[in-house]
Amino acid sequence: MKVVDGYSGTRRPSTTARYATPPPLRRGPVLVTAAFAALGGALIPAASLAALWRVWQFYAMLFGLFAAVEFVAFVAVLGWPTRKTARAGALVAAAGLALWVASRPLGLLTRFDPWQPADTVVGFTDYAAAALQVVAVFGFLVVARRRAHPRPSAPRRVSAWIVLFPVLLLVLATGTAGTVAAGDNITGSTATALLDGSTVEYCRPDGIPLVMDLARPRPDARAAPVALFLHGGGLVVGNRKPAGPGALLAGSRLVPLRDALTARGFAVAAIDYRLAPAARWPAPLTDARCAVRFLEANAAALNLDPARITAVGTGTGGTLASLLGVAREPESPVRAVAALDAPADFDFAGQDPLTRAAILLALGRSPATLREASPLTYPAAGAPPFLIEGGRKSAEFAVHLREAGVPVTTGAGDPAAVAGFLAAATGAPG
Template identity: 45%
Template sequence: MPETSLSPPAADAVLAPAAEHLPLRRGPLLVTSLLAVTASALIYLAPLAAVWRTAWPYALLFAALGTAQLGTVARVLARPASRRVVLAAGAALAVLVVWFLTRRTPVLPGPSPWIPADSVIGFVDYLCAGLQVIGVAGFGIVWVLRAVALSGGADTQARRRPRLRRVAGAVAVTPVTLVVLLATFVGFSGASDGLAGAGFPGDTVPPRHLPAGKRSTVEYCRIDGVPLAMDIYTPPAGAAPPGRGAPVAMYIHGGGLVLGDRKLSGLGASLSDHQAALFTPLRERLNANGYLVASIDYRLTPAAPWPAPLDDAKCAVRFLRAHAADLGIDPSRIGAWGASGGGWLSSMLGLTGRQDGIGPYAEQSSAVQAVVDMFGPTDLNDFADAPPFIRFLLWAGIGTSTATRHSASPINYVTGNAPPFLILHGKQDEDIAPRQSLRFAERLRTAGVSAEFVEVAGTGHTLATPGQRPSTQEATDMVVDFFRATLR
């Protein structure tokens, strides 16, 4: 019989079948991508009830997208495969398309479905979209690496050192994973108001026959389809003088126009820091003196670009006047107060309230008769020495345009017909320099406006520091006495 020589198979013939059947590893890149799209889905699903109340078709769309995304994530985790990774990337791209069409270029009808998610932190929808981008990019890289491996183009030496390759991949992906985790925490906390339920209230009442000495929540305006809530604290029975409507003190929460809400609990309340504005002691004292106290929500920036917060505050004043008879108030005696961003809006309201605003009740005036500004910024082009986080909030809420910042600065609207101002500012405030309030008060006085400036020693960006001078009690007395003198 002839000899038969056996030669070893070629290396490619051995490696090719192994490459074809090489399973996708649940490596750090794939896991990070899955985490990113899962977090994004949880963020836009968190305020789903509020989206349903404002635009139910979008709520159905979000529910379908969330189901699809979470379903594809579960399938990839159960058995990683190229086709399933492609489906996960497709679902993430679908969310990005919806975000772009409803947020960046709002061509679809109805109110923005992202506003409820942005009702506590004004840039949550950007975090949501950014997580989807991370997911799509990660899935794309995983797919490409898989295709390279199947084509036989993978580096042979790398195959011989899988442990080293996994370690290098984990080190490279770790910063992205940390970014995803941080965005997840911030985004979900904001979209859910710290699990307290963000969005817009569904239990508002008509603005009439409100119980005395109680808090009631009303919808004061609906602008661009977005319902805006106001908490009304009515004075106790007999506190207001008989035969005349009660004066009003309207509170505007702080947070740099980017953070916070009117509520007294939850993440939004913490971000607003109502304590710094002396809200509770002032509300109690004002109610006891016969004042109706109104506390408003407004659309946050950048979710609703400037001047949306100011438009909302003006609409709140017009609402109060339009319902003066139902609320038992005197429409000629309305004052505003707030701290930080709330002080900023209160000052803008006092200086521009006679100008037209958007929204309902156009026949009513948006003007207020007194303003208390607690350490609010007055010149937005004077923030070069502010801390990085404060400059970030200004950048996120207003942008970097010098012209836009000029148009949003109260100091540029001072005229002789402005209402009286009381301005309080902590001497050690490092977030907003006290010089802003000092210059603002000087500009008001030069224009002939009654303006009292009080520098509070021993405190910073708050009026609630033990040992400050004037004390918290004395600062509260000043505000009450100011409203009593100007709204008498």
Template identity: 45%
Template sequence: MSDAALGTGAFSGPIGNAEPATAKRGPLLIIALSAASGGTAIYLAPLAAVWRMSWPYGLLFLALGAAQLGTGAGVLARPVPRRLLLAATAALVVVTLWALTRLTGILPGPDPWMPGNSVIGFTDYVCAALEVIAVAGLAGAAVLGPRPQRRLRRATATAAVAPLTLVVLLGSFVGVAAASDGLAGAGFPADAVEPSNLPAGQRSTVEYCRPDGVPLAMDLYMPSTAARTGRPMPVAVYIHGGGTILGDRKTTGLGATLANHEGALFTPLRRQLNARGFVVASIDYRMPPGAPWPASIQDAKCAVRFLRAHTAALGIDADRIGAWGGSGGGQLASLLGLAGPGAGFDDGQYLDQSSTVQAVVDMFGPADLNDFDDAPPFIRLCLAIGVGDSAETRRAMSPNTYVTANAPPFLVLHGDRDEDVFPRHSFGFARRLRAAGVPTTLIEVHGTGHTLDTPGQRPSPQQLTDTVTAFLVNTLG
């Protein structure tokens, strides 16, 4: 029988051995693979911290990463439907794991995404979004076959490619940078030590609390031997800023940049306070939306209780603890001074200890989170992501809500050109404090915005450093 009669001319090979259709390596496939690679890099970047927190989750992330990288390489080599669907399935498993741990919480153990959120509180959401794009793109390429341009309108496809590619690349870059703290290593550090016999004149990192199984780091800057008086030392707790959703305690890396430590005069204040015999404690805390309110204030209060629980080991005075911070850190420092046990924020470890502080320095912190209607778009976006639109939640986060006569002395500083948190926040806050009988000093800094380290400002950064140091020395004895 002839070939024509058999119809073999319509196939590239014998009947039953036809090669599967190969998808075109076009924009759809490239976007999908880029999204899958970006998502994989995000959850693998803090793998060491995940492993230290929970080795089963670390092993699971490692296996998922190997699966995604392997299936992605297979698709890139030969994008046949079977390989496309395998790669889509691997990405779908990651999305499913994220949903089960983040949205439902039905899986046991600590949240494995939290180490990746230590610099930006929504890094895991970026990862999940990239994986969703990967699932859709890979599955779509498998269904559409070798010539998707015949089934899609070319103009529509072209219009969608450029913005989607930009979203994928930008999301991948931001996510990887955040999950790795700019390649400096995010999440709980490997060099943490026990809070006893810490070397004088040096920085040591300790674990101060473990809410829901997530270890939180505190950097303790101990004064030199020469600066110590022989009596228990006072403590100044520093809480970093970052619009409620950004930053970390470290002095280098992406998190340090986002936290604006310079604006809160952290380094010069830390040096002066150490020279005056203070222990300086700088903390990480869980940030929204990965850890919704009130996680951040619960962590700050747990840090104070930790210090009181280890007074003997650290050589500190439980009755001389102050707090300071800038922006969102100023808000949390104010809440430490105002929100007592009745606020319901004391949760977790060391509950036999008090979380009160004896002095507060609030640097350009928001006092009323419902008063941001005229704020810049980026600030409103940060609040929307980290806080949401609930007026009741915003009220619960606002220091104005908790002003009472029992509050410790306050020093409030704010730049007259601040367009992120308008000066009216601090002016109104100081009036409330004074009306309640709280010893309050308000300093308006001329010539600066959402920071206290602008050249030419009045008072100067050095003068403000001296003022804050004197305030803490005087109030904490």
């Protein structure tokens, strides 16, 4: 073996040869943020798979496949951070984003909207998942295209983490909140020995099953009057449940109202309705009307009195209840309405920026839509008795009703007063 300058004939690899294969990437803030954004974008649809499976198994399997592939990409890109795995992560995140675009903005999945089960607590949960996928695609592409720095200086690493740490926190918070909202399986209906409870599907608009929790007094020979409860939340957040994330977001007053009403012999039907922006107006009102028709059509099977159906709602749920009273369908069976802290008008005049943004998200900016969603714009003649407690332009709404000869009670919104009002309006025993 020939030795030259102290080295054997085996040639040492040149610097160029040694770096023909790019060095591994460091797990810097851009890579970590992109990876957790991809994970959040995968977990949000995965959390709604159980509900989606009950509607159509094909969509559930499709969403489950995408979530599984993206989880594998998350593990790969953090376990083996190279340009190749970063490109793969970007490709998988882009495919998940394309699925959202095809199903929601383009509406190409025509049987029904597969994202709707994820939007039952927050109406823009799917938009959060799409935003996370955008962050993941952008972050992975940045990492895959920039030059590697095997040994960046300590000040460079620290400054990068300081700049991007708030973004990482926002990504983690969005992914966690979206997953909890899409799953909504932390709490169910509160059980109680005093009530005979059941959950039934009351309507299926556009293939989406909507459910109702029906709390009835103990079995009685008499058919019970019923109060349809509509939760608040600005038509954007909330659900029918008495506890859990939906109740927290809606500021639910269901439990004390339910207890007071059942003590008066009422059945209480609490419903989910479709939320904005996933479902545009008048979807919530359409669902509320469908619930009234369901109660009337199934009164005998549920031991309810179809002639004594009432509506009670808090916040924008109270607005929907008011619309059941003034924007009545022909032969509407609603006998009384209790609107608690319910806006009677949605014009933008004098509104603070946050309220304006909430109205835009829920209803858009069309003057015709804003008028259609405002009880104050409807003629009051023929409306049932009203109880009104607070809310934007509620005093004007009360005057509007009284001028049409409608009996109105104001300023008494505690549960006992609501129960007493509905009992008096329907002739229920005190």
